[in-house]
Amino acid sequence: MTAALRLDxxxxxxAAGALVVSFAVPDIAGDALAADLRPGKPxxxxxxxxxxxxxxxxxxxxxxFGKMDMGQGVDVAIAQIxxxxxxxxxxxxxxxxxxxxxxxxxxxASGSTGVQRGGIPLRNAAAEVRRLLFNQAAKRxxxxxxxxxxxxxxxxxxxxxxxxxxxxxxxxxxxxxxxxTWNQRYGNDLTVTGEAxxxxxKQYRLVGTSPPRRDVPPKVLGTLDFVTxxxxxxxxxxxxxxPPVAGxxxxxxxxxxxxxxxxxxxxxxKDLVAVVAETEWDxxxxxxxxxxxxxxxxxxxxxxxxxYDHIRQAKVVTRQAPVDQxxxxxxxxxxxxxxxxxxxxxxxxxxxxxxxxxxxxxKPDSATLWTGSQKxxxxxxxxxxxxxxxxxxxxxxxxxxxxxxxxxxxGDGAAEAAVLSQATGRPVRVQGMRADGHGWDPKAxxxxxxxxxxxxxxxxxVAYSFESKGFSRLDMSANESSPNDTLAGMLVxxxxxxxxxxxVPAESYAFDAKRMAWETIAPLLDRAxxxxxxxxxxxxxxxxxxxxxxxxxxxAVAAGADPVEFRLRHLRAPRxxxxxxxxxxRAGWQTRPSPAGRQSGDTLRGRGIAYAQRAGTVVAVISEIxxxxxxxxxxxxxxxxxxxxxxxxxxxxxxxxxxGNIVQxxxxxxxxxxTFDKNGVTSLDWLGYPILEIGDAPxxxxxxxxxxxxxxxxxxGEGSTRPVAGAxxxxxxxxxxxxxxxxxLTPDRVKAALAQLGQx
Amino acid sequence: MRQRISLTVNGKPATLDADPxxxxxxxxxxxxxLKNPHFGCGLAQCGACTVHIDGVASRSCGTPVSLAEGRExxxxxxxxxxxxxxxxxxxxxxxxxPQCGYCTSGWVMTAAAFLEENKAPTDAEIRDAxxxxxxxxxxxxxxxxxxxxxxxxxxERRRT
Numbered sequence: 001m002t003a004a005l006r007l008d009x010x011x012x013x014x015a016a017g018a019l020v021v022s023f024a025v026p027d028i029a030g031d032a033l034a035a036d037l038r039p040g041k042p043x044x045x046x047x048x049x050x051x052x053x054x055x056x057x058x059x060x061x062x063x064x065f066g067k068m069d070m071g072q073g074v075d076v077a078i079a080q081i082x083x084x085x086x087x088x089x090x091x092x093x094x095x096x097x098x099x100x101x102x103x104x105x106x107x108x109a110s111g112s113t114g115v116q117r118g119g120i121p122l123r124n125a126a127a128e129v130r131r132l133l134f135n136q137a138a139k140r141x142x143x144x145x146x147x148x149x150x151x152x153x154x155x156x157x158x159x160x161x162x163x164x165x166x167x168x169x170x171x172x173x174x175x176x177x178x179x180x181t182w183n184q185r186y187g188n189d190l191t192v193t194g195e196a197x198x199x200x201x202k203q204y205r206l207v208g209t210s211p212p213r214r215d216v217p218p219k220v221l222g223t224l225d226f227v228t229x230x231x232x233x234x235x236x237x238x239x240x241x242x243p244p245v246a247g248x249x250x251x252x253x254x255x256x257x258x259x260x261x262x263x264x265x266x267x268x269x270k271d272l273v274a275v276v277a278e279t280e281w282d283x284x285x286x287x288x289x290x291x292x293x294x295x296x297x298x299x300x301x302x303x304x305x306x307x308y309d310h311i312r313q314a315k316v317v318t319r320q321a322p323v324d325q326x327x328x329x330x331x332x333x334x335x336x337x338x339x340x341x342x343x344x345x346x347x348x349x350x351x352x353x354x355x356x357x358x359x360x361x362x363k364p365d366s367a368t369l370w371t372g373s374q375k376x377x378x379x380x381x382x383x384x385x386x387x388x389x390x391x392x393x394x395x396x397x398x399x400x401x402x403x404x405x406x407x408x409x410x411g412d413g414a415a416e417a418a419v420l421s422q423a424t425g426r427p428v429r430v431q432g433m434r435a436d437g438h439g440w441d442p443k444a445x446x447x448x449x450x451x452x453x454x455x456x457x458x459x460x461x462v463a464y465s466f467e468s469k470g471f472s473r474l475d476m477s478a479n480e481s482s483p484n485d486t487l488a489g490m491l492v493x494x495x496x497x498x499x500x501x502x503x504v505p506a507e508s509y510a511f512d513a514k515r516m517a518w519e520t521i522a523p524l525l526d527r528a529x530x531x532x533x534x535x536x537x538x539x540x541x542x543x544x545x546x547x548x549x550x551x552x553x554x555x556a557v558a559a560g561a562d563p564v565e566f567r568l569r570h571l572r573a574p575r576x577x578x579x580x581x582x583x584x585x586r587a588g589w590q591t592r593p594s595p596a597g598r599q600s601g602d603t604l605r606g607r608g609i610a611y612a613q614r615a616g617t618v619v620a621v622i623s624e625i626x627x628x629x630x631x632x633x634x635x636x637x638x639x640x641x642x643x644x645x646x647x648x649x650x651x652x653x654x655x656x657x658x659x660g661n662i663v664q665x666x667x668x669x670x671x672x673x674x675t676f677d678k679n680g681v682t683s684l685d686w687l688g689y690p691i692l693e694i695g696d697a698p699x700x701x702x703x704x705x706x707x708x709x710x711x712x713x714x715x716x717g718e719g720s721t722r723p724v725a726g727a728x729x730x731x732x733x734x735x736x737x738x739x740x741x742x743x744x745l746t747p748d749r750v751k752a753a754l755a756q757l758g759q760x
Numbered sequence: 761m762r763q764r765i766s767l768t769v770n771g772k773p774a775t776l777d778a779d780p781x782x783x784x785x786x787x788x789x790x791x792x793x794l795k796n797p798h799f800g801c802g803l804a805q806c807g808a809c810t811v812h813i814d815g816v817a818s819r820s821c822g823t824p825v826s827l828a829e830g831r832e833x834x835x836x837x838x839x840x841x842x843x844x845x846x847x848x849x850x851x852x853x854x855x856x857x858p859q860c861g862y863c864t865s866g867w868v869m870t871a872a873a874f875l876e877e878n879k880a881p882t883d884a885e886i887r888d889a890x891x892x893x894x895x896x897x898x899x900x901x902x903x904x905x906x907x908x909x910x911x912x913x914x915x916e917r918r919r920t
């Protein structure tokens with residue numbers, strides 16, 4: 001249930017007038033939220049210790065976290081880190097996140113940095129609170145600090161059991177009024193330090209254990225409110241009406257066409273057409289019935305199957321070569337043998353379980369936004385801009401949404417609800433239909449990847465080149481702070497501002513001469529496009545490493561080498577070598593070149609490996625697959641994952657996150673492809689855009705966690721996403737001798753390739 | 761056009777005046793103010809809206825409300841409580857299954873109905889029974905563990 005919470009952020013109240021009511025989001029926050037947590041506290045500011053932590057009179061410690069957990073357990077890790085520094089029981093730590101009135105903008109969920117970066121200021125703030133409380137206790141008992149110890153939030157004087165005081169008795173309900181040093185940055189970069197030195201990891205008791213997630217019981221019991229469940233008094237239901245040809249704009253609306261739906265009204269703001277109604281069912285029917293005349297827009301897209309030729313031929317907008325080592329062209333020219341290959345990856349949809357939903361209540365000089373966006377501070381900024389308000393006039397409140405693995409359509413829903421609320425003067429809830437989600441969410445970019453390798457006469461790699469060309473991963477920004485990056489924003493007059501960005505493989509293969517470069521091309525449609533591109537879990541990682549790790553195996557084949565041995569031959573960094581060896585050992589990898597050789601029967605078996613790094617994390621994935629010769633179906637019977645993300649905070653939760661990444665990327669590698677015709681997207685539901693079914697889930701995913709307490713934790717939300725497609729493609733080759741260079745590896749493609757090879 | 765429809769929802773009688781063709785989902789969420797089930801696709805393709813109608817797992821987004829006349833509807837939050845969770849809920853909690861959790865109604869309600877029919881299912885039977893449900897976060901491994909655990913919990917409850 002949502003609890004009413006009175007806020008006392010003086011700065012906010014002055015700026016925003018009457019914003020005194022918030023909805024405490026998570027049930028899991030418990031009663032701590034019902035109490036007024038912040039009477040007389042200083043304004044929310046990174047330098048204020050009170051902006052990060054509070055100790056309530058009952059001893060509850062509240063951590064105000066400006067990143068987000070999207071269901072992977074980051075909030076539990078943060079609670080562990082805070083409880084660890086403070087030496088309080090874990091159960092006593094409450095983590096608040098996603099409320100722009102209560103938390104600083106630490107960047108929201110972004111690049112798997114929840115613990116890696118988001119945990120650092122919380123850890124430092126907790127250490128500082130502990131230092132201050134020790135100082136107070138030392139004064140109270142008139143003993144040196146060194147004589148004090150703490151257990152379960154109670155400080156006592158060593159050797160004098162009578163002298164003890166709890167954190168709550170020292171500071172409960174009061175503010176710290178103490179400053180931290182701030183690096184003057186917001187977002188992912190935001191960090192603070194105090195005078196206190198955080199604990200040595202050797203002393204950790206809670207970090208490294210596996211307390212369960214707190215959002216799971218209310219989710220399983222059906223008692224947790226999602227953003228789709230938010231209702232506010234006097235709320236309307238809104239539905240935006242999309243054009244039949246992408247890029248077409250309305251030239252006329254027949255309001256009489258929805259006259260039969262009592263209370264349904266047309267809202268038109270510039271090129272945005274929508275209906276609003278008192279009930280959701282009426283809004284749905286009216287949106288379907290509404291007759292709109294659309295402009296005669298030229299169909300903007302090639303056919304699905306023509307997309308790779310389009311990419312090949314398209315003018316390059318930006319080219320970058322972040323890695324250029326040695327005389328690459330000269331090395332190729334001098335090579336005894338050169339192999340090359342080209343790989344293709346399609347547009348993919350976020351395909352969140354529910355289409356975007358948001359509620360916005362717009363008043364003349366303020367607004368409240370309820371959103372499932374994984375970056376609620378930025379979504380708040382975007383809503384403020386589209387409404388012509390200042391960010392501090394808008395209160396953004398995150399409520400769990402239907403899944404988020406990057407820049408999905410959540411921010412589009414927020415912008416639509418804002419425009420409709422402002423136009424109607426009433427709170428508006430927007431949720432699209434399935435076709436709005438699949439059809440109109442931002443897409444992960446399609447791309448091609450060209451790889452070349454030159455060998456000398458002894459089979460040694462002397463030259464390597466890997467170049468990607470595709471749509472930018474930042475056609476839409478990674479966050480929703482600008483209306484230029486939302487459909488509604490574009491429709492009401494904020495043109496998109498595409499940023500050119502792609503990437504290169506993240507590995508440490510040592511070749512004498514090595515080039516890794518990328519090129520981006522222009523979006524297919526420069527306004528409100530259903531094929532606009534954005535970040536989807538491990539932005540461009542699956543694409544790039546499908547290609548680069550497939551090609552590593554092609555190089556191994558050319559060298560007549562075992563794929564594991566070939567990789568190890570070119571790696572020097574101990575952590576790279578360790579994950580590959582750990583995976584191979586757990587999998588019982590037999591050293592031999594691929595393919596496995598002629599197999600009898602209808603089920604062909606093969607194994608494949610791939611490895612990648614990601615922002616400090618190193619992962620090796622081995623897949624063991626079965627290929628049905630008759631149907632072309634690939635079943636990844638078993639995965640082995642060796643995972644090194646430095647110090648491990650919560651191993652059991654980490655394992656589940658890795659399993660989720662493996663399964664989700666298996667889905668993308670085997671099944672997922674956005675289809676379209678010249679007018680728009682045609683994969684508009686789960687039949688048109690199939691994802692992995694439980695029958696396709698592996699029998700086992702063996703996760704080998706390599707804990708490195710001496711290395712600060714890095715991200716775990718995406719590293720294991722990277723190598724999956726390559727490991728599957730390599731296993732397919734091992735099983736069949738067929739190399740498929742176009743994702744996804746669908747049964748039809750496998751069958752066709754087997755037929756071509758005479759394997760059918 | 762509108763029709764008076766009486767049904768039982770989570771053990772309580774409910775009467776509503778609704779378009780008989782309106783999907784049950786909107787009656788539960790809109791007319792009756794329940795927070796479960798969820799709208800996922802509106803096409804009976806994903807399961808996020810699953811409820812029990814007289815004990816049968818049904819997609820409420822594709823079930824006209826008129827078909828629920830006189831029937832007993834159970835939603836995820838009517839299946840069990842924090843103090844007395846349904847064994848499937850208990851197992852899903854013990855296995856820390858959901859990530860975003862939006863699809864939970866589909867898996868839990870379908871598994872709960874299935875385990876009434878098949879009390880000791882094999883892995884293959886579980887996979888068959890849960891075919892057609894979607895989970896975008898990829899929690900399928902946890903789901904399989906939880907359903908197997910739930911079968912054991914239910915067997916235990918029957919014994920005691």
